Amino acid sequence: MPLDAMSDVSDTGLLVRFANGDRLAAVALTQRLSPRALGFATRMLGDAAEAEDVTQDAMLRLWKIAPEWRQGEAEPATWLYRVVRNLCIDRLRKARGVGLDQIAEPEDGTPSVEAALIAQDRAAALQLALNQLPDRQHEAVILRHIEGLANPEIAQIMEISTEAVESLTARGKRALSAALSPKREELGYDD
């Protein structure tokens, strides 16, 4: 089957084809899933090179699990997001040298958020503000508002309830508003 014709095949279908030795299915899955894995990893880690390594590692795990993939259990994209999340958490823990629960929540925005706003770089300002959120709020906000996933899927990825996802995203957004709004008003962003 040519690569173009694979656009109609589901992610699970492509994974089954790959497990049966179809290399083009790997190409199609890479084009489809690696941008999502890389986007999530980049926003989690804030480091492009590390995010690339995580993406490669997560995709390798997908290739390896393909022969044992059980249809109807989880979507490959959901499974991949969960793997990326776990790999990112491992790296963040190693970088900090402490458990995630021991990280204190920051109280205020940092001057660098302001600098990004002055530069009119909303994406950079948001990333800096996201980095200040507690990890679980950080993850939930990225998955909900940037990756555009539905709450039940985020619940599967984070292995928590849908209600917990709603709570995390609401608290995360409040904290983001608190970090961004005062600076935005001072700089006349809302005029």
Add this chain to the structure above:
Amino acid sequence: MTTEQNDPLDAYFDAARAKAPQPSGALQARILTDADAVLASAGAPAKAPPGRLHAFLAAVGGWPAMAGLATATLAGVWIGISPPAMVETLIETQTVEYLPGFDALLEEG
């Protein structure tokens, strides 16, 4: 009150989505190299489970013992087909009577 439609944060989320990182060609090549390696290892001939021959060899002591067994078998076959003169002499001259007098019993009825 802030709603989903006029949330000031939406402009930030839109900007972040517009700046979504895209995998470079080099990263995609690395990912596909891994996929090829996984396919190659999956396609490699699997080790055959031990069969009857393997079990028999293990029982008799491996291939060296098998060589000795084969030599003895061939020698036996060869002696059967073409017995050396010494063997023929032995067969002809050394007749052992296990029931002496049995022939006499038959004759007497």
